[in-house]
Amino acid sequence: MMKNSLSLQTISRIAVFIILLFSVYFLFAGHNNPGGGFIGGLMAASALVLLYLSFGTKKINKVIRINFPYLIATGLLIAMATGVISVIFGYPFLTQFYEYFHFPLLGKAGLATALLFDAGVFLVVIGVTILVILTIAEDDD
Amino acid sequence: MSILHIAILAPFIFAIFIPLFYKYLPRIHTGWFVLVLPTLLFIYLIRMLPTISKGEVITKQFEWVPSLGINFNVYIDGLGLLFALLITGIGALVVLYSIYYLGKKGEALHNFYVYLLMFMGAMLGVVLSGNLMVLYVFWELTSLASALLIGYWYHRKKSRDGALKSMLVTVMGGFAMLAGFSFLYVITGTFNIQEIIANADVVAASSLFIPAMLLILLGAFTKSAQFPFHIWLPDAMEAPTPVSAYLHSATMVKAGIYLVARMSPVFAGAAEWFWLVAGLGIFTLLWGSFNAVRQTDLKSILAYSTISQLGMIMSLLGLGSASAYYGYEDYYVIATYAAIFHLINHSTFKGSLFMVVGIIDHETGTRDIRKLGGLITLMPITFTLSIIGAFSMAGIYPFNGFLSKEMFFTGLLHSLDITQFNMQSLAFLFPVIGWIASVFTFIYSMIIVFKTFTGKYQPEKLDKKPHEAPIGMLVPPIILAALVVVFGFFPGLLEHTIIDPAVHAIHPAALAAGEHFGIHIYPWHGWDAPELWMTIGVIALGVIMYLTLTKWQKIYEFLRLHKKDPINYIYDYLLDGVIRFAKKVTSMQMTGLLRDYLAFMFIFVIAIVLYSVIRYDVFSIDTGNMEGIPFYFWIIAFVFAAATITVPFIQYRVAAIIAVGIVGYLVALFFVIFRAPDLALTQLLVETVTTTLFLLCFYHLPELRKERSKPKFKLTNLIIAIGVGATVTITALSTLVARGHRPFEAISEYHLENSYKLAGGDNVVNVILVDFRGFDTFLEILVLGIASLGLYSLIKFRVKGRDSI
Numbered sequence: 001m002m003k004n005s006l007s008l009q010t011i012s013r014i015a016v017f018i019i020l021l022f023s024v025y026f027l028f029a030g031h032n033n034p035g036g037g038f039i040g041g042l043m044a045a046s047a048l049v050l051l052y053l054s055f056g057t058k059k060i061n062k063v064i065r066i067n068f069p070y071l072i073a074t075g076l077l078i079a080m081a082t083g084v085i086s087v088i089f090g091y092p093f094l095t096q097f098y099e100y101f102h103f104p105l106l107g108k109a110g111l112a113t114a115l116l117f118d119a120g121v122f123l124v125v126i127g128v129t130i131l132v133i134l135t136i137a138e139d140d141d
Numbered sequence: 142m143s144i145l146h147i148a149i150l151a152p153f154i155f156a157i158f159i160p161l162f163y164k165y166l167p168r169i170h171t172g173w174f175v176l177v178l179p180t181l182l183f184i185y186l187i188r189m190l191p192t193i194s195k196g197e198v199i200t201k202q203f204e205w206v207p208s209l210g211i212n213f214n215v216y217i218d219g220l221g222l223l224f225a226l227l228i229t230g231i232g233a234l235v236v237l238y239s240i241y242y243l244g245k246k247g248e249a250l251h252n253f254y255v256y257l258l259m260f261m262g263a264m265l266g267v268v269l270s271g272n273l274m275v276l277y278v279f280w281e282l283t284s285l286a287s288a289l290l291i292g293y294w295y296h297r298k299k300s301r302d303g304a305l306k307s308m309l310v311t312v313m314g315g316f317a318m319l320a321g322f323s324f325l326y327v328i329t330g331t332f333n334i335q336e337i338i339a340n341a342d343v344v345a346a347s348s349l350f351i352p353a354m355l356l357i358l359l360g361a362f363t364k365s366a367q368f369p370f371h372i373w374l375p376d377a378m379e380a381p382t383p384v385s386a387y388l389h390s391a392t393m394v395k396a397g398i399y400l401v402a403r404m405s406p407v408f409a410g411a412a413e414w415f416w417l418v419a420g421l422g423i424f425t426l427l428w429g430s431f432n433a434v435r436q437t438d439l440k441s442i443l444a445y446s447t448i449s450q451l452g453m454i455m456s457l458l459g460l461g462s463a464s465a466y467y468g469y470e471d472y473y474v475i476a477t478y479a480a481i482f483h484l485i486n487h488s489t490f491k492g493s494l495f496m497v498v499g500i501i502d503h504e505t506g507t508r509d510i511r512k513l514g515g516l517i518t519l520m521p522i523t524f525t526l527s528i529i530g531a532f533s534m535a536g537i538y539p540f541n542g543f544l545s546k547e548m549f550f551t552g553l554l555h556s557l558d559i560t561q562f563n564m565q566s567l568a569f570l571f572p573v574i575g576w577i578a579s580v581f582t583f584i585y586s587m588i589i590v591f592k593t594f595t596g597k598y599q600p601e602k603l604d605k606k607p608h609e610a611p612i613g614m615l616v617p618p619i620i621l622a623a624l625v626v627v628f629g630f631f632p633g634l635l636e637h638t639i640i641d642p643a644v645h646a647i648h649p650a651a652l653a654a655g656e657h658f659g660i661h662i663y664p665w666h667g668w669d670a671p672e673l674w675m676t677i678g679v680i681a682l683g684v685i686m687y688l689t690l691t692k693w694q695k696i697y698e699f700l701r702l703h704k705k706d707p708i709n710y711i712y713d714y715l716l717d718g719v720i721r722f723a724k725k726v727t728s729m730q731m732t733g734l735l736r737d738y739l740a741f742m743f744i745f746v747i748a749i750v751l752y753s754v755i756r757y758d759v760f761s762i763d764t765g766n767m768e769g770i771p772f773y774f775w776i777i778a779f780v781f782a783a784a785t786i787t788v789p790f791i792q793y794r795v796a797a798i799i800a801v802g803i804v805g806y807l808v809a810l811f812f813v814i815f816r817a818p819d820l821a822l823t824q825l826l827v828e829t830v831t832t833t834l835f836l837l838c839f840y841h842l843p844e845l846r847k848e849r850s851k852p853k854f855k856l857t858n859l860i861i862a863i864g865v866g867a868t869v870t871i872t873a874l875s876t877l878v879a880r881g882h883r884p885f886e887a888i889s890e891y892h893l894e895n896s897y898k899l900a901g902g903d904n905v906v907n908v909i910l911v912d913f914r915g916f917d918t919f920l921e922i923l924v925l926g927i928a929s930l931g932l933y934s935l936i937k938f939r940v941k942g943r944d945s946i
Contacts, residue, residue, distance in 0.1 A: 034818035098901035
């Protein structure tokens with residue numbers, strides 16, 4: 001795609017990590033602040049798109065060996081698992097739980113199964129976005 | 142389920158085994174196996190005759206769909222048994238005849254006998270069921286079987302056309318009848334015929350009385366080939382001759398007669414019933430006999446003759462219904478009596494005549510009377526049979542047709558004394574029309590006999606060398622002709638055994654149990670009886686007209702009747718018209734253009750929304766809050782509108798994509814202003830990703846189809862677009878006002894209060910997405926996954942080498 005764009009590649013190397021970090025922040029902050037799985041997923045996907053744009057798909061495909069259809073499936077399974085677990089314990093489908101714990105380093109923190117659900121959303125959104133863009137971009141016919 | 146039920150269903154059960162006989166016993170004609178069944182059924186049914194003669198009835202119950210009141214209950218009285226005997230008796234004879242008529246080679250015998258048995262069972266079901274819905278089911282089965290039998294030689298176009306026509310006409314009537322039955326159910330709350338008859342006064346008082354009567358009569362008239370629905374019967378003559386003899390003379394066409402007779406206790410006494418049944422019947426009699434004379438094909442003559450004879454029976458039933466007014470005096474009941482008697486007679490002589498015509502066709506290769514002639518010495522037995530049948534049909538002593546013809550005249554003359562139904566001024570029409578029609582009946586009966594068997598023998602016009610038929614083919618018409626003679630000499634055999642109970646079923650109030658009608662069938666009425674002179678007149682004028690046939694036959698050309706029945710023109714016009722109209726409508730709305738379909742949908746949306754807005758007067762605008770809007774908001778709204786309006790005017794795709802992108806980012810800005818941070822973030826990201834996708838897709842668009850022209854400006858599109866925009870705006874504004882006085886609390890209060898308490902999250906939007914309404918989110922990511930996998934498989938797994946999209 002791109003021939004040799006040194007400045008773009010250099011900036012991308014740094015920016016991608018910042019964006020990825022930001023996306024993970026969105027994922028975790030979602031429950032109490034703006035954000036969530038969907039936004040985080042889109043953000044992470046745009047970081048990957050940036051990588052593809054600056055280094056070309058061939059190079060990045062060597063580095064990121066993710067099968068995106070599997071990623072989508074994994075995300076869906078995680079999201080569904082949170083629902084099924086509540087069924088196993090006798091609650092209606094997709095009942096979410098949360099509890100506060102004292103962690104050794106972090107101190108008191110809330111843990112919710114909703115986060116797991118959000119993680120599923122996160123994975124699905126990344127998978128969908130990248131799969132769509134890569135499929136169209138790599139189509140030579 | 143009793144033996145009676147099994148007897149009725151036996152033909153259906155037996156039909157299953159026919160293909161096995163045909164396949165595994167090919168050396169024996171399949172018909173021999175079939176013959177067993179109607180014979181056994183006939184014996185079984187005739188054993189009930191003594192019971193029925195005593196005026197008793199036999200009923201058997203079987204629950205089918207009790208929750209809907211649809212039960213297969215068998216009800217056998219005189220009327221039902223009479224028909225059942227005709228069906229099985231003539232059925233047996235027809236099967237025997239068909240064994241010799243249809244060869245073992247080259248005929249799909251298994252089809253033929255399966256259809257025939259299906260018809261037989263259906264017909265038995267029609268006449269023996271005491272439930273209207275069950276009757277209807279069997280009724281449609283007879284239509285179906287009839288169409289299958291008419292189209293038996295399906296490689297001939299004429300057969301297929303005839304089958305289609307009979308199907309369309311009879312099923313049309315059948316549906317009407319179903320509606321009529323439903324009306325009766327609505328009125329009385331039952332499908333049981335006897336219960337409906339018991340509630341006849343309730344039916345008569347109902348406002349649905351006339352619609353129910355008309356619809357049921359429509360069913361009866363189409364089935365019984367009454368004017369103007371008779372057109373299917375001549376075309377049904379494309380069927381094999383045993384079928385014509387069985388279905389189209391003796392049994393199925395009498396199903397309508399049966400229905401009229403069966404429904405008489407409910408409807409008799411109404412002027413509409415009298416005029417429709419009697420009036421249409423007598424006109425059908427005239428029309429059928431008048432048209433029969435011009436035919437050159439023997440089966441066509443018989444078809445029109447059947448139409449006319451059915452009209453005669455129908456008119457007699459109508460005249461008999463007048464007796465409901467006069468306390469069922471024998472004086473008026475005689476018409477009904479004549480109807481039943483002639484029904485039996487017609488089945489005997491018409492069945493034998495059809496078989497005779499089949500023999501002639503089979504042995505000479507033609508049915509055209511212009512080619513036939515002088516067969517008297519070659520086929521003496523056939524000639525004798527045809528003379529018996531045709532003379533009986535013409536009403537000549539000593540055959541049974543003479544007796545019923547005289548009774549017909551008696552009934553007609555008695556109609557002069559009917560003072561109801563405006564009959565004083567019109568009563569003379571019945572004897573006059575009946576008498577004229579009898580003259581024509583005489584003429585065509587003579588044509589059948591003398592044009593075929595006397596005159597010049599023309600062997601050069603015949604395909605085969607004619608000779609007498611095999612004995613097996615002659616036995617059934619001999620039996621029927623023997624019955625013609627026996628009933629002619631000993632009509633008393635029928636009087637108390639079967640006609641009395643049958644008439645009693647039609648006029649249940651006329652007789653107490655065990656009594657008999659004071660009517661007797663006798664051939665000699667005395668010199669002063671007008672019936673005798675009417676018959677003599679018919680014969681005298683008939684002979685003169687037959688001898689001068691060539692002189693006055695030009696009248697048909699003058700009346701333009703010589704080619705085909707004028708009703709056929711109407712039928713063809715209607716059928717073509719329906720097809721043409723349907724094609725026109727379809728080609729008008731099904732253009733194949735997506736934009737047209739979209740336009741239809743949008744127009745519909747506009748129409749329905751505007752209609753409800755105007756109908757319920759809900760449009761309202763509240764301008765009170767307009768002052769509170771800050772100035773910067775106006776600027777954003779203006780830019781938003783400007784960007785939107787530019788999109789349709791942009792010539793280049795890239796520019797359009799960018800303009801759409803601007804609109805998207807402005808939406809994100811709106812979200813920011815209305816304090817929806819999650820939405821704003823999502824909108825920004827989604828907008829970016831979709832713009833990327835747009836650009837990628839644009840890159841892939843093929844060179845050739847690059848459409849750089851301005852989108853065609855279409856006024857209609859503009860109007861539709863403005864209309865949709867206006868309706869949506871109106872709805873939105875009205876909803877906004879309506880929100881001011883809504884009766885319910887918004888659920889968002891609950892979410893705001895409980896999001897931290899119950900779900901442990903401060904971000905209410907996210908809590909709703911993953912917790913309160915997690916199910917929606919789950920399905921949404923599923924949608925995303927399916928969409929991407931769909932796209933993936935569309936692109937990756939498309940078949941290479943074909944024309945790409």
